[in-house]
Amino acid sequence: MTDTHAPVKFLIGKRVYLRPIEPEDLDVIRRWVNDPDIRTVIGEFLPMSRAAQQEWLERVYQDRQRIWFVFALLEDNRIIGDGGFLRIDHVWRTADISIEVGDHKEWGKGYGSEIMQLLLDYGFGTLNLHRISLGVFDFNEQAIRFYERMGFQREGVMRDGYFCNHAYHDVIMMSILEDEYRAGRH
Numbered sequence: 001m002t003d004t005h006a007p008v009k010f011l012i013g014k015r016v017y018l019r020p021i022e023p024e025d026l027d028v029i030r031r032w033v034n035d036p037d038i039r040t041v042i043g044e045f046l047p048m049s050r051a052a053q054q055e056w057l058e059r060v061y062q063d064r065q066r067i068w069f070v071f072a073l074l075e076d077n078r079i080i081g082d083g084g085f086l087r088i089d090h091v092w093r094t095a096d097i098s099i100e101v102g103d104h105k106e107w108g109k110g111y112g113s114e115i116m117q118l119l120l121d122y123g124f125g126t127l128n129l130h131r132i133s134l135g136v137f138d139f140n141e142q143a144i145r146f147y148e149r150m151g152f153q154r155e156g157v158m159r160d161g162y163f164c165n166h167a168y169h170d171v172i173m174m175s176i177l178e179d180e181y182r183a184g185r186h
Contacts, residue, residue: 007077016111021060034048041140045164065089081115082099084097093128095123
C-alpha cells in the first residue's frame with residue numbers, strides 16, 4: 001500500500017531532495033522573502049503578503065519558462081529553501097538559475113552545493129540545456145565564491161544594476177556551459 005501523504009521526491013541527493021512547490025509551503029517561503037538578510041541578496045524589495053504569495057504561486061504554475069522547487073531535508077522532510085530555473089529557452093537551450101537556502105540554521109552546512117549539483121545535473125542531463133546563467137550582487141562575496149566553486153564563470157558586469165540600502169551595486173553575471181559542467185563532474 002502506498003502512502004498518499006508521503007512527499008514527492010523529484011530530485012534526490014544524499015541529504016536533500018527537491019520537490020514541486022505546494023500551497024502549504026507558502027507560509028515558510030513568505031517568512032524567508034520578508035527576512036531582511038535574505039531579501040537583500042535575492043533582490044526582493046516589496047513586502048510579501050499571503051495574497052501576494054498565492055498570486056506568485058499561480059504565476060509559477062502557469063509559467064512554462066520556469067521550473068520551481070522547494071528544497072527539503074531527507075531526514076525529516078523539513079523545507080530549507082526554494083529555487084530552480086526561470087527564463088528557460090528551449091530553442092537557445094538556456095536558462096537562468098536561482099537558489100535560496102532560507103533557513104538560517106542550515107547555512108554553511110553544504111546544502112547549497114548539493115542543491116546546485118542536483119539542479120545543474122537536471123538542467124544539463126534532463127532538460128538538455130547548453131548554458132545556465134545567474135546574476136549575483138557584488139557585495140555578496142560568499143555567493144560569488146560559491147558559484148565559482150560550482151563551476152560558474154564571470155562573464156560580465158551590469159554596472160549599478162541593483163539599488164539596495166541607499167546605494168547602487170554592480171550585478172556580476174555568471175554562467176556555466178554544459179561542456180564545462182561535464183568536465184568538472186566527479
